[in-house]
Amino acid sequence: MFSTRTRHLAFAMLCLAGLARPAAAESTLIMYCGVDENWCRAMTTEYQKQSGVNVQMIRMSAGEIYARLRAEKENPQADIWWGGTGDPHLQAAEEGLTEEYRSASLPKLRDWAQKQAERSKYRTVGIYLGALGFGYNTEEIKSRKLTPPACWADLIKPEFKGEVQMADPNSSGTAWTALATLVQLMGEEPAFAYLKKLHANINEYTKAGAAPAQAAGMGETLIGIAFQHDVIDVAIRGKPIQVVSPCEGTGYEIGSMSIVKRGKHPDEARKFYEWALTADAQKLGAANRSYQVPSNADAPIPPQGPDLSKVRLIDYDFAKYGSSAERKRLLARWSTEVKAGAK
Numbered sequence: 001m002f003s004t005r006t007r008h009l010a011f012a013m014l015c016l017a018g019l020a021r022p023a024a025a026e027s028t029l030i031m032y033c034g035v036d037e038n039w040c041r042a043m044t045t046e047y048q049k050q051s052g053v054n055v056q057m058i059r060m061s062a063g064e065i066y067a068r069l070r071a072e073k074e075n076p077q078a079d080i081w082w083g084g085t086g087d088p089h090l091q092a093a094e095e096g097l098t099e100e101y102r103s104a105s106l107p108k109l110r111d112w113a114q115k116q117a118e119r120s121k122y123r124t125v126g127i128y129l130g131a132l133g134f135g136y137n138t139e140e141i142k143s144r145k146l147t148p149p150a151c152w153a154d155l156i157k158p159e160f161k162g163e164v165q166m167a168d169p170n171s172s173g174t175a176w177t178a179l180a181t182l183v184q185l186m187g188e189e190p191a192f193a194y195l196k197k198l199h200a201n202i203n204e205y206t207k208a209g210a211a212p213a214q215a216a217g218m219g220e221t222l223i224g225i226a227f228q229h230d231v232i233d234v235a236i237r238g239k240p241i242q243v244v245s246p247c248e249g250t251g252y253e254i255g256s257m258s259i260v261k262r263g264k265h266p267d268e269a270r271k272f273y274e275w276a277l278t279a280d281a282q283k284l285g286a287a288n289r290s291y292q293v294p295s296n297a298d299a300p301i302p303p304q305g306p307d308l309s310k311v312r313l314i315d316y317d318f319a320k321y322g323s324s325a326e327r328k329r330l331l332a333r334w335s336t337e338v339k340a341g342a343k
Contacts, residue, residue, distance in 0.1 A: 026053075026054050027051075027052065027053045027054065027265075027268055028053065028054045028055075028056065028265055028268065029047075029053050029054070029055045029056070029079050029080060029265055029268040029269065029272055030055075030056045030058075030077065030078045030079045030080075030263070030264070030265065031043075031044070031055055031056070031057045031058070031078065031079065031080045031081075031082055031272070032058055032060060032065045032068070032069075032078045032080070032081045032082070032260075033057050033058065033059045033060075033082050033083055033084075034059075034060065034061065034062045034065055034081070034082070034083040034084020034085075034173065034255075035082075035083035035084065035255065035285075035290060036210065036230075036233075036288070036289070036290050037059050038288045038289060038290075039083070039284065039285055039288045039289075039290045040057055040059045040082075040083070041057070041288075042284045042287070042288045043057075043082065043276070043281070043284060044057040046281070046284060047272060047275060047281075050275070051271065051272075051275070053268055053271075053272075055272075058078075061084070061167075061171050061172050061173060061207060061208050061209060062083075062084030062085045062087075062088045062089075062172070062173030062176075062209075063088060063169070063170060063171040063172055063173055063176060064171050064207075065081055065084060065088070066088035066089075066091060066092055067171075069081070069092055069097045069098075069260065070092075070095070070097065073097060076260050076261065076262050076263050076264070078260045078263060079259070079260055079263035079264065079265045079266070079268060079269040079272075080257070080258070080259055080260065080263070080269045080272055080273065081098070081257065081258045081259075081260060082127075082257045082272075082276060083127065083128075083255055083256075083257070084173050084255060084256070085173030085174065085176065085177055085209075085253040085254075085255060085256075086116055086124065086126065086253055086254035086255060086256040086318065086322065087173065087176055087177065087180065087253075087318065087321055087322045087327070088173055088176070088327075089116075089120070089124040089256035089257075089258050089322075090116075090119065090120055090124060090256075090318060090319075090322025090323070091322060091323065091324045091327055092123075092124075092258060093120040093121065093123035093124050093258065094120075094322075094323060094324050095324055096261060097260070097261055098120075098123045098124060098258040098259055098260060098261055099123065099258075099259040099260070099261045099263075099266070100121060100122045100123050101122060101123075101259050101270060101273060102117075102122045103125065103273060103274060103277055104274070105274060105277040105278070105296070106125070108277070108296055108297060108298065109125070109126065109277065109295045109296060109297065110126070110129075110293075110295050110296075110297055112126055112129060112254055112295075113125060113126030113127065113129075113254065113295035114126070115318075116254045116256055116318070119318060119319055119322070120322075123258060123259075124256045124257065124258040125256060125257055125258075125273075125277070125295075126254040126255070126256055126295045127255050127256060127257050127276065127277070127282070127294070127295050128254075128255040128282070128285065128290075128292035128293060128294055128295055129252060129253065129254055129255070129292060129293040129295070129308075130227045130228065130229050130252060130253050130255065130292040130293070131227065131228045131229075131245065131250060131251075131252045131306055131308060131311045131313060132174070132177050132178060132181055132225075132226075132227055132228070132250045132251050132252060132253070133225075133226070133227070133228040133231065133243060133244050133245045133246060133250055133306075133311075134149070134155070134212075134223055134224060134225045134226065134231070134243075134244050134246070135213050135216050135217070135223070135224050135226065135231035135234065135235075135241045135242060135243050135244065136148055136149055136216060136222060136223045136224075136241065136242055136244065137216050137217065137219050137221075137222055137223075137240055137241055138240045138241065138242050139219070139240040140219055140222050140240075141222070146159055148242065148244075149223060149244060150244060150246070150247050151246050151247040151248055152182070152185070152194070152246045152247075152248050153248070155198055155201060155223060155225075156194065156197040156198050156200075156201060157201075160201045160222065160223060161200060161201050162201060162202075162203045163201060163203065163221060163222035163223055164198065164201040164202050164203065164221065164222070164223045164224075164225070165202065165203055165204050165205075165206060165211075165212040165215050165216070165220075165221040165223070165224045165225070166178060166202065166205060166206070166212055166224070166225035166226075167205060167206045167207065167208060167209045167211060167212060167225075167226075168205040168206065168207065168339070169331060169334060170331055170335065171207050171208075172206070172207065172208060172209040173209060173253065174209025174210070174225075174226060174227055174230075174253075175205075175209060175225075176327070176331075177227075177251050177252070177253050178225055178251070179195075179330060179331075179334055180251060180316075180321040180330070181250060181251030181314065181316070182194060182195065183321075183330065184251065184314055184316065184317060184321075185248060185249055185250075185251070185314055192333065192334075192337060192338070195334065195337075195338045196337065196338055196341055199338050199339070199341055199343060200343045202343075203221055204221070205339065209226060209227065209230070210226055210227070210230040210233075211224075212224030212225055212226050213226035213227075213230040213231045213233075213234050213241070214230075214234055216231075216234070216241050217234035217235070217237070217239030217240070217241040218239065219240075224241075227253065227292075228243050228245060228305075228306040228311075229290065229291040229292050229305050229306065231243040231244075232291055232304060232305065232306065233289045233290070233291065236289065236304060237289075243306065245306065245310070245311045245312065246312075247312075248312075249312040249313065249314045250311065250312065250313065250314065251313070251314055251316045252313055252316060254318065255292060257273060257276055257277075259273060277295070277296060278296065279294075279296045279298040279299040282294035282295065282296050282299040283299055283300070285302070286300075286302035286304070286305075291304045291305035291306075292305065293305065293308065
């Protein structure tokens, strides 16, 4: 028979073994997020609260996420790519970086969101729509007695030399949309002639697409090229900036969501995907100062956003400008002929 002391010692060792036993693994989702930081954090926090899943979110521009997925192709580090302009999502789909997934919620989405899924062979889906434009600092325009810009053509005027800011299309989805928009609006050769003239007026090519709107609001630049909802956000925060929908017409984005191919947590990626397409999840955009049109038809369109019925939108060719070959070609030409050119 065991002594009382021996039995107590054995019991204590069993207890310690139980403490040492690892707890059940916590569900995890790794998300690359391509929208404004506030919206990224709101999506992360709300989903964690509702699901109990540990969401590890990394915020980057759409072009940066696309480049990172390409670099990580053999060993993917993310599970879901949520937000950012749709063209890089289409390019990632074409290159097999993202998984095919057909959500049961597709019929609940607006037509443009469903078409985004169809053209990608269901490797991405539209989650919001936003129109391109620019904003100008109203106080600076007034103090300098300048005529406010209303068209793309105005941005290359001599009086705006060194006073225009836009992002670099190599890193920014916003700026890629601008490059693709101008090529479609003007034709490629006239567009590059325009971009070379615009280069003379550019004071900085920023990394992030929303940065020029913020800089214009702060008076750090006179004009910032950005999505109109980003300009409106700066204005709502009390900065002296006016949003402009260019008179010649403008392009637009279909912000998208994709499941990363061979991500380490595919089940959690699909669960998040379904949640992110619900009307309640999409309401978080406007609640966090992002005023794009949500893709779920039951989600209200933010009244603060631009009235798209009054915006002259071009017939944006997402198939062509969402292709890897066209992206590579136009970015190489822009980098060589425009960015590297003399001012």
